[in-house]
Amino acid sequence: KTERVTPRTWYLGMNLNPADGHVMDYTVGWADDVFIGTYLDALKKDYLNREVWRLPVKYIAIVRHQAGQVDAVKVFRFKGSARSLLSRFQDMNPGRQIVTEGGPI
Numbered sequence: 001k002t003e004r005v006t007p008r009t010w011y012l013g014m015n016l017n018p019a020d021g022h023v024m025d026y027t028v029g030w031a032d033d034v035f036i037g038t039y040l041d042a043l044k045k046d047y048l049n050r051e052v053w054r055l056p057v058k059y060i061a062i063v064r065h066q067a068g069q070v071d072a073v074k075v076f077r078f079k080g081s082a083r084s085l086l087s088r089f090q091d092m093n094p095g096r097q098i099v100t101e102g103g104p105i
Contacts, residue, residue, distance in 0.1 A: 010061070012042055013052040013085055020045040030089040043068070053086045060085075060100070076100035 015037075016024060022036075024046040029036050033054075037047035043065070058081035064072045079101050088099070 011049070011052040011055070012047070013049055015042055015045070015047040017045050022046045024048070031086075033086060050086075053089075054084050056082055056084055059105075074104040076104055077102055 014030070022045065024030065024036060029046070029048055033050055035048065035050045037045050039047075039049075041047065042049075057078060059075055059077050061073060061075045063070060078099055
């Protein structure tokens with residue numbers, strides 16, 4: 001099955017840097033409705049854009065980068081596009097869920 005995707009604008013919702021001295025995980029940041037970090041340091045330090053985090057999403061991209069270079073990218077399509085990432089991360093104990101379909105694009 002081939003999916004045709006119309007190119008659209010993407011938005012950076014979150015960046016995690018485990019070595020920046022800031023703790024951000026399920027209990028700090030991901031489920032909170034707050035900005036974390038700055039746009040200028042968004043790809044260097046922990047970052048969460050609360051406006052993007054509130055938007056309904058259809059796709060999510062997981063990107064690994066080191067020293068400013070991208071090592072790997074995987075993009076997944078959510079089964080339903082009505083939920084925001086904030087709502088998904090606020091559901092703190094959903095049990096195991098399979099929320100994407102079709103494998104990486």
